[in-house]
Amino acid sequence: MAPTSARVxxxxxxxxxxxxxxxxRAAGWTGAITLVGDEPHMPYNRPPLSKEVLAxxxxxxxxxxxxxASVADVEWRLGTRVVASRLAERTVVxxxxxxxxxxxxxxxxxxxxxxxxxxxxxxxxxxxxxxxxAQGLRxxxxxxxxxxxxxxxxxxxxxxxxxxxxxGAAEVTVVDPLPLPMVGPLGELLGRxxxxxxxxRGVRFALGTGVAGFAGEDRVTGVxxxxxxxxxxxxxxxxxxxLANTEWLGGNGLDLTDGVLTDEQLRVGGRxxxxxxxxxxxFPNARYDGVPRRVEHWCIPTDTAKHAAKVLTGAEPAPFAxxxxxxxxxxxxxxxxxxxxxxxxxxxxxxxxxxxxxxxxGYHHDDRLVGVVALGGPAIASAAARxxxxxxxxxxxxx
Amino acid sequence: xxxxxxxxxxxxxxxxxxxxxxxxxxDANGRLAYxxxxxxxxxxxxxxxxxxxxxxxIRIEA
Ligand SMILES: Cc1cc2nc3c(=O)[nH]c(=O)nc-3n(C[C@H](O)[C@H](O)[C@H](O)COP(=O)(O)OP(=O)(O)OC[C@H]3O[C@@H](n4cnc5c(N)ncnc54)[C@H](O)[C@@H]3O)c2cc1C
Ligand code: SF4
Numbered sequence: 001m002a003p004t005s006a007r008v009x010x011x012x013x014x015x016x017x018x019x020x021x022x023x024x025r026a027a028g029w030t031g032a033i034t035l036v037g038d039e040p041h042m043p044y045n046r047p048p049l050s051k052e053v054l055a056x057x058x059x060x061x062x063x064x065x066x067x068x069a070s071v072a073d074v075e076w077r078l079g080t081r082v083v084a085s086r087l088a089e090r091t092v093v094x095x096x097x098x099x100x101x102x103x104x105x106x107x108x109x110x111x112x113x114x115x116x117x118x119x120x121x122x123x124x125x126x127x128x129x130x131x132x133x134a135q136g137l138r139x140x141x142x143x144x145x146x147x148x149x150x151x152x153x154x155x156x157x158x159x160x161x162x163x164x165x166x167x168g169a170a171e172v173t174v175v176d177p178l179p180l181p182m183v184g185p186l187g188e189l190l191g192r193x194x195x196x197x198x199x200x201r202g203v204r205f206a207l208g209t210g211v212a213g214f215a216g217e218d219r220v221t222g223v224x225x226x227x228x229x230x231x232x233x234x235x236x237x238x239x240x241x242x243l244a245n246t247e248w249l250g251g252n253g254l255d256l257t258d259g260v261l262t263d264e265q266l267r268v269g270g271r272x273x274x275x276x277x278x279x280x281x282x283f284p285n286a287r288y289d290g291v292p293r294r295v296e297h298w299c300i301p302t303d304t305a306k307h308a309a310k311v312l313t314g315a316e317p318a319p320f321a322x323x324x325x326x327x328x329x330x331x332x333x334x335x336x337x338x339x340x341x342x343x344x345x346x347x348x349x350x351x352x353x354x355x356x357x358x359x360x361x362g363y364h365h366d367d368r369l370v371g372v373v374a375l376g377g378p379a380i381a382s383a384a385a386r387x388x389x390x391x392x393x394x395x396x397x398x399x
Numbered sequence: 400x401x402x403x404x405x406x407x408x409x410x411x412x413x414x415x416x417x418x419x420x421x422x423x424x425x426d427a428n429g430r431l432a433y434x435x436x437x438x439x440x441x442x443x444x445x446x447x448x449x450x451x452x453x454x455x456x457i458r459i460e461a
Contacts, residue, residue: 019450022450045453045455047453048454058408062408065455066449066455066458068446298453299451302450302451325414327412327453329410378411378428378429379429381412381413381429382413382425382429385413385416385417388417
């Protein structure tokens with residue numbers, strides 16, 4: 001199928017890039033594959049960066065993915081950035097000024113943390129996306145008596161707060177303009193249950209307030225809230241969402257608002273030779289309402305890579321329709337989600353257990369179950385898994 | 400083929416069970432049990448299981 005000189009270029013050499021290369025081989029692509037990634041490392045697993053690795057329970061070295069034997073011959077251009085692209089000429093431009101031509105292009109450049117734009121010093125303020133980020137943060141969290149403020153009560157913020165408490169930080173406070181942690185993706189019922197659990201385990205909260213600025217001269221000494229209150233802080237973690245790395249695709253007439261827009265086959269800009277995979281892809285899910293969304297879940301790099309590799313090698317599979325799956329480990333409990341809770345926020349029911357203990361919550365749309373989330377120990381996570389088959393079998397949800 | 404799960408890493412997510420139920424199972428206590436020498440015909444499923452394990456705890460040896 002591929003002429004011997006044919007080449008696929010994969011921009012972004014993390015999980016989605018690696019999986020794309022492996023799946024291209026599985027789909028029968030025998031041509032060259034070049035992965036270009038701006039981090040100096042081979043692909044590694046990110047979820048432990050806010051959990052086991054930050055806690056010191058697993059070494060940094062344990063994160064590396066084990067690539068399949070089928071990709072032993074691919075070319076890795078690490079420490080190299082793609083800075084521009086000309087899709088009409090099937091060319092990408094690298095940061096050393098050189099150009100690479102391609103027969104197929106995979107956009108796998110993922111996300112970077114959004115930063116707070118308010119006045120104050122930068123030193124002592126952290127984000128958690130890369131290995132280097134987690135190493136830097138761990139060094140400061142393990143200082144005796146550290147007072148930690150986490151800005152943003154989303155899943156990374158909640159995980160980091162839990163890990164910091166586990167590491168023995170003197171004070172850990174989570175700040176968020178919303179009234180409950182993770183209330184956007186999980187809703188109020190679980191948001192309240194999470195809040196109670198975090199408080200019981202020693203996390204403090206300043207909710208319903210934003211951050212106005214940072215106190216300190218050379219280094220942050222406190223977080224200034226909207227009403228002027230100052231929370232003393234030695235370490236600040238900003239977990240306030242992420243921005244898609246799409247600048248390199250500019251100038252090609254693509255829709256790059258919040259990720260790379262794809263069609264239901266993960267193709268970009270209607271081109272047969274360009275696909276997007278992983279966190280950066282904003283795709284319609286044929287299982288749901290057809291509205292294109294980005295999905296920052298760990299299962300998505302693998303799911304998108306599998307589909308996109310088929311498309312790039314000339315197949316026309318049924319439209320992409322993954323079942324989103326998500327977990328988060330915080331303190332001694334786990335959140336395990338299957339399906340799309342966000343589409344069933346108006347009808348949330350307790351399916352098993354009790355919000356004060358282990359609980360399984362169902363999210364419904366038009367009386368139909370569209371997502372489940374378990375909160376608690378392994379038994380309740382298994383209960384969530386029992387609904388997975390039903391969620392998979394259901395016909396598409398039409399808006 | 401030979402399958403090895405690093406039980407120090409495994410946190411009983413059970414994602415491998417969805418991918419290759421013939422090879423991986425969760426027992427009544429929710430702990431992972433698996434076949435360590437599955438038939439080579441199951442390679443695709445086992446590779447998929449290794450891919451989807453959040454802890455990357457599954458190793459396949461030829
Ligand atoms: C701390 C943390 C914890 C997480 N925990 C969970 C969890 O518990 N459960 C869950 O379901 N999900 C979790 N996730 C989400 C999951 O890890 C991501 O969905 C996944 O990493 C996405 O992979 P990706 O390859 O699409 O993107 P990324 O991993 O972001 O990879 C993109 C790569 O491209 C590189 N790049 C960017 N721009 C360029 C360029 N112009 N040229 C070359 N290279 C470029 C980047 O440096 C990066 O290496 C977590 C994420 C983080 C950060
Ligand atoms: S998916 Fe991985 S962590 Fe989960 S049960 Fe299987 S081996 Fe263990």
